[in-house]
Amino acid sequence: MSQKAKTAITPTREENFPEWYQQVIKAADLAENSPVRGSMIIKPYGWAIWENMQGIFDGWLKDYGVQNASFPLLIPVSFLSKEAEHVEGFAKECAVVTHHRLEADPDGNGLRPAPAAELEEPYVVRPTSETIIGDAMARWIQSYRDLPLKLNQWCSVMRWEMRTRIFLRTSEFFWHEGHNAFEDHEGAKADCLHVLDLYEKFFTDVLAIDGFKGIKTEEERFPGANETYSFEVMMQDGKALQASTTHDLGTNFAKTFDIKYQTKDGGEALCHTTSWAFTTRMIGALIMMHGDDDGMIMPPRIAPQQVVILPVLKGENDEAIMAYCADIATQLKKKGIRAKVDARDMRTPDKMWDAIKKGIPLRVEVGGREMDEAQVTHVRRDLGRESKTTEALEEFVAGASGILDAIHDDMLTRVRSFRDENTHEGQTLADIEAFFKAGKTGLVKVPVSVLDDPGLEAVKKAYGLSARNMPFADNGQAVLIGKAY
Numbered sequence: 001m002s003q004k005a006k007t008a009i010t011p012t013r014e015e016n017f018p019e020w021y022q023q024v025i026k027a028a029d030l031a032e033n034s035p036v037r038g039s040m041i042i043k044p045y046g047w048a049i050w051e052n053m054q055g056i057f058d059g060w061l062k063d064y065g066v067q068n069a070s071f072p073l074l075i076p077v078s079f080l081s082k083e084a085e086h087v088e089g090f091a092k093e094c095a096v097v098t099h100h101r102l103e104a105d106p107d108g109n110g111l112r113p114a115p116a117a118e119l120e121e122p123y124v125v126r127p128t129s130e131t132i133i134g135d136a137m138a139r140w141i142q143s144y145r146d147l148p149l150k151l152n153q154w155c156s157v158m159r160w161e162m163r164t165r166i167f168l169r170t171s172e173f174f175w176h177e178g179h180n181a182f183e184d185h186e187g188a189k190a191d192c193l194h195v196l197d198l199y200e201k202f203f204t205d206v207l208a209i210d211g212f213k214g215i216k217t218e219e220e221r222f223p224g225a226n227e228t229y230s231f232e233v234m235m236q237d238g239k240a241l242q243a244s245t246t247h248d249l250g251t252n253f254a255k256t257f258d259i260k261y262q263t264k265d266g267g268e269a270l271c272h273t274t275s276w277a278f279t280t281r282m283i284g285a286l287i288m289m290h291g292d293d294d295g296m297i298m299p300p301r302i303a304p305q306q307v308v309i310l311p312v313l314k315g316e317n318d319e320a321i322m323a324y325c326a327d328i329a330t331q332l333k334k335k336g337i338r339a340k341v342d343a344r345d346m347r348t349p350d351k352m353w354d355a356i357k358k359g360i361p362l363r364v365e366v367g368g369r370e371m372d373e374a375q376v377t378h379v380r381r382d383l384g385r386e387s388k389t390t391e392a393l394e395e396f397v398a399g400a401s402g403i404l405d406a407i408h409d410d411m412l413t414r415v416r417s418f419r420d421e422n423t424h425e426g427q428t429l430a431d432i433e434a435f436f437k438a439g440k441t442g443l444v445k446v447p448v449s450v451l452d453d454p455g456l457e458a459v460k461k462a463y464g465l466s467a468r469n470m471p472f473a474d475n476g477q478a479v480l481i482g483k484a485y
Helices: 017-027 044-063 077-082 084-093 130-140 185-205 252-257 281-290 318-334 348-358 368-372 393-421 429-437 448-452 456-463
Strands: 031-033 040-042 074-076 095-099 102-104 111-113 118-125 149-158 172-182 211-215 227-234 240-248 260-262 268-270 272-279 307-311 339-341 362-366 375-380 389-392 423-425 443-447 478-482
Touching (some): 017 281, 040 172, 044 149, 044 172, 044 185, 074 077, 077 084, 130 172, 185 211, 185 240, 227 393, 240 281, 272 281, 281 393, 307 348, 318 339, 318 362, 362 393, 368 375, 375 393, 393 423, 429 443, 448 478
Parallel strands (some): 307 339
Antiparallel strands (some): 031 040, 095 118, 149 172, 227 240, 240 272, 260 268, 375 389
16 A cells, blocks of 8 residues: 655645645744734735735836825724615624723723723724725815826725634735726726726736636625626635625715715716725635645745755855855846845755745755756746756756746646636536535536526525626626635
């Protein structure tokens, strides 16, 4: 009987996918649970991924004419109360600030909110900022000349989640939130679709992730929106993850917050507003979409370190080998590649496994032989030892960017193949029920008429299903049904 191959991560994906996910986060040193219920501490390597996401996408937003701003963390409860559907959608998730001072508990139980310091009006820790930004827009917009107004902020928000999982669903998480105002519906809709296209480009060209662009069903629509568009992606366990959303808010928030402008003919009209976002859950998506049983596999264009150089030291010529490694890193950096020499006082195998678990795309191993012959030995993380190659340093430096591009392209190809192989066609509610009753993996695409079947809710409840979106590729005639994070 053959023995099972040893993996860096236990349990494996097949044995226990949720626990595998948690262990990859730990092994890659990405984040940890915090003392604050349901919140996370994002560690330097995890935060570096988010910084890269910000750095790339923020530039794209600025090219589109979006301006960054900052709005208060605390939102008056009265602001949320003005928009009935919006507050109903978030009411159960709100963290509320009611006092502005603490005092010693007279019973000796530490500190308590001071009864005399109760706020006249409570504040909500922002779950999203449509209301507070809408209030500002009403002051900033006077005429058609002020439109379009395109705003964005990078910040954290809080939603009091009951069941949390690092990156995927935490009480506090980080995101960017865009809030734009336009003269008419055409401008708002065009904005939603343009930003959705930017998301698709970001996911495919940077994160090596692909999925389904489409329209959310009425049930899944953002509270207070006329229409919600989403990009849905499929994880290795077949569950969907909502990667991003854009919302056409119509004039709903404009009516509530009096966001008006003077028209060209001297009249007055309500603005049409939009909002859109993606969050730190995309780091979780990177793990669940690309990872294997040895840890992360980082897409090269978002990786904090694209190349790690491991000196193989044996006590002879160690200084010369280290200098040779430093020169390799310098040459790669001149090519615009994020390269680093792992000079820690550790065993080389330990450094190797650290690089594997963190998913660093390209690992370079350099010993005395490579130095003497002006060569390098390199291994692709996505292919493993079978990709091990030794070549002249000059050739490697010249071709390193091409190797990283090939890694990205191959990762994206694998993702698309998995998505297509696990997207199944159905025609009726019975097809959906039979699929999930059999324990199969993936999403089922059925005609939108299934949404009107009176038995749908019972099937969704029985198998933990939801409608993900109605893909543009199907011209709104089909809907994806499946399990989701």
